[in-house]
Amino acid sequence: MSEAIKLTDDQKRLIERLGVYHEKSGMSPASGRIVALLTVSPVVELSFDQIRETLNLSKSATSNAINMLMSMGKVDYITHSGDRKRYFRSKIGSWREAMKQSFQNITNVADLLEEVLENRPNDTEKFNKNLTEVISFMRFINNEIPALYKKWEEQEE
Amino acid sequence: MSEAIKLTDDQKRLIERLGVYHEKSGMSPASGRIVALLTVSPVVELSFDQIRETLNLSKSATSNAINMLMSMGKVDYITHSGDRKRYFRSKIGSWREAMKQSFQNITNVADLLEEVLENRPNDTEKFNKNLTEVISFMRFINNEIPALYKKWEEQEE
DNA sequence: TTTTTAGTTTTTTAATTTGAGAACTAAAAA
DNA sequence: TTTTTAGTTCTCAAATTAAAAAACTAAAAA
Numbered sequence: 001m002s003e004a005i006k007l008t009d010d011q012k013r014l015i016e017r018l019g020v021y022h023e024k025s026g027m028s029p030a031s032g033r034i035v036a037l038l039t040v041s042p043v044v045e046l047s048f049d050q051i052r053e054t055l056n057l058s059k060s061a062t063s064n065a066i067n068m069l070m071s072m073g074k075v076d077y078i079t080h081s082g083d084r085k086r087y088f089r090s091k092i093g094s095w096r097e098a099m100k101q102s103f104q105n106i107t108n109v110a111d112l113l114e115e116v117l118e119n120r121p122n123d124t125e126k127f128n129k130n131l132t133e134v135i136s137f138m139r140f141i142n143n144e145i146p147a148l149y150k151k152w153e154e155q156e157e
Numbered sequence: 158m159s160e161a162i163k164l165t166d167d168q169k170r171l172i173e174r175l176g177v178y179h180e181k182s183g184m185s186p187a188s189g190r191i192v193a194l195l196t197v198s199p200v201v202e203l204s205f206d207q208i209r210e211t212l213n214l215s216k217s218a219t220s221n222a223i224n225m226l227m228s229m230g231k232v233d234y235i236t237h238s239g240d241r242k243r244y245f246r247s248k249i250g251s252w253r254e255a256m257k258q259s260f261q262n263i264t265n266v267a268d269l270l271e272e273v274l275e276n277r278p279n280d281t282e283k284f285n286k287n288l289t290e291v292i293s294f295m296r297f298i299n300n301e302i303p304a305l306y307k308k309w310e311e312q313e314e
Numbered sequence: 315t316t317t318t319t320a321g322t323t324t325t326t327t328a329a330t331t332t333g334a335g336a337a338c339t340a341a342a343a344a
Numbered sequence: 345t346t347t348t349t350a351g352t353t354c355t356c357a358a359a360t361t362a363a364a365a366a367a368c369t370a371a372a373a374a
Contacts, residue, residue, distance in 0.1 A: 059365090062321090116171050186332075
């Protein structure tokens with residue numbers, strides 16, 4: 001008997017679009033579809049087989065993708081007593097941490113570009129100036145984040 | 158006779174690290190190495206064969222990667238009269254446009270998530286609230302960009 | 315104790331990506 | 345006109361990635 005979740009065509013299309021977006025940002029197709037499903041599905045906690053059958057994935061693809069997503073902090077699961085299954089769900093509530101992560105990336109690039117800059121000759125002035133500017137802007141953005149969060153929280157009230 | 162540019166070991170390592178970073182953000186290895194070379198190399202304008210031989214790439218890999226990078230707006234070239242070669246260089250000066258591009262992506266995701274939100278049931282309150290928050294924060298960040306640029310430009314003077 | 319459940323791991327296959335090599339082309343030079 | 349230069353394009357092989365199928369495992373249920 002099928003465990004698949006019933007979805008409207010619109011929901012299926014949204015899962016594909018969101019899935020493709022996640023693929024573009026480095027996830028495997030299966031992982032991308034799973035986070036997308038867990039974002040779009042009206043039922044927010046889905047079992048292994050519900051995910052597997054809704055997306056027509058094999059057990060291995062499902063297992064590997066779920067574990068990948070858990071290690072990325074994109075997904076976690078809860079259990080219900082008297083039920084051995086795990087119910088997986090999106091960690092959308094951790095969006096602040098996810099954002100922090102992506103801002104951390106900016107800092108890492110800035111650090112790398114700083115090393116490049118230190119290695120560059122002094123002639124190539126214009127080039128060095130541009131490089132200095134990107135680095136400076138990246139660091140500036142990063143410094144402004146806390147203030148931005150604060151401002152956002154305030155306007156949110 | 159070899160056209161390869163002489164690089165120190167440090168420069169070679171920086172090219173690899175920067176290349177890997179570009180790979181992670183979706184470029185092919187060859188494209189990643191080429192932008193990286195054009196960022197690290199003390200000579201900022203390099204001919205096709207200088208790139209090819211410095212990075213030990215085939216002609217096809219070099220040609221395809223360069224054209225990819227030009228279509229992405231990451232690289233362009235200049236010519237010198239009496240010299241048929243094209244001299245390729247990093248478009249690092251266009252970093253503002255590149256940044257704008259990546260902020261545009263945030264907006265696109267926000268739009269997509271907005272569509273998801275409109276499709277969600279009204280129960281799943283907490284989930285919807287989180288989704289609403291991410292979207293709101295993304296849009297907020299996007300709105301703040303011009304002011305951030307302005308502030309950065311001012312502190313830069 | 316045996317069976318079932320809920321996954322995990324291993325093996326194999328299919329698809330995609332990447333880039334080498336060689337043939338090709340258009341313009342310039344000889 | 346022939347040759348050379350500066351790439352481009354095509355064909356194919358190697359490497360990588362993705363996922364299916366099937367064997368396996370640990371815990372719970374019967």
